[in-house]
Amino acid sequence: MKELVLIFISTVLINNFVLTYFLGICPFLGVSGRLSSAIGMGFSVIFVMTFASSIVWLIYHLILVKLNLVFLEYIVFILVIASLVQIVEMFVRKYSPSLYQALGIYLPLITTNCAILGCALFMVARNYNFLEAVVYGFSAGLGFTVVLLVMAGIREDLNYCEVPKVFRGAPITLITAGLLALCFMGFSGLIRA
């Protein structure tokens, strides 16, 4: 239990996927303009990441390792993630049209979100057991969502600021992300190594 809590805290706050591993920067920069779209994206990522992490764990340990096919891991992972996103999309569309409306265009975009593949790779590299893998996938998605929401809040306020012309758009967003990363470094003392 203690390990699971440690994984949860360190993945959400300390080793945040966006701010320390730079995973999922594309949606982070692209979708953080408005709070409502950030919420949709965030929840889709939590959803897919938890599933992807568990299914990749099963496939890696029960199929690839047993059959000595580990060299195929990247190809298999990316295929699993792409098909998983498709299945989740179809499932949500059929059984929860309101959720589908809310998540809408964000689901297919997730396939190209490097955070999902990164999550699968880290999870395998760290030799987690199944339960840890599920918790890891969920907390990685949650960490992504937390940062995305904070960033969206800041950027909505940024619209009312007078930013120098050359810094408008991408540059000020990147610098804001840098300052946010500095703030999150403050969490690193939370767990004693």
Next chain:
Amino acid sequence: MIGRIFKEGLWTNHPIFRQLLGMCPTLAVTTTVLNGISMGLAVIFVLFFSSLVVSLLRKVVPHQVRIAVYTIIIATFVTIVDIFLKANFPQISKALGPYVPLIIVNCIILGRCEAFASKNRLSLALLDALVMGGGFFWGLVTLASVREILGQGTILGYKILPPSFNPLIVMVLPPGAFLVLGTLVAIMNRLERIK
């Protein structure tokens, strides 16, 4: 056509500074120039051979499944790079870590396959891959040089700043990546404006 490919890939449509593609390796591995160079070369290799295969198969691959096919092609070449680095340059492989397999989801490669290689003949596709890869390469090296000089006072491991220089540790830490890239993009905007 050829002139346009060069101009777009290296400057007006630069993958990092203009299109903001491939951010994940750009920000993550540019702590030292050596890492930046290795990542740049790895991306050029994958981009070149993926464009080659995609361009050759452009009349064979059905439209509906093209993205999946491109992804598998890219993943194959990334696996080759990863195994090659592990076998011959274990230190670089260790330094780049998971960011080598993450080349698969680097949007520059899929983007070029989809937007260019799948629509153009082989020679143009290969040229475009090399030029875009070159654009990505110089972007990585610039960002990495700024971070290594300011963060450690060295370049490629050689001391170039006097010992009295106090390194700005933050530059090699994650926040520095965002700050330097943001500033570089702003400088690019400024240069564009002068023109």
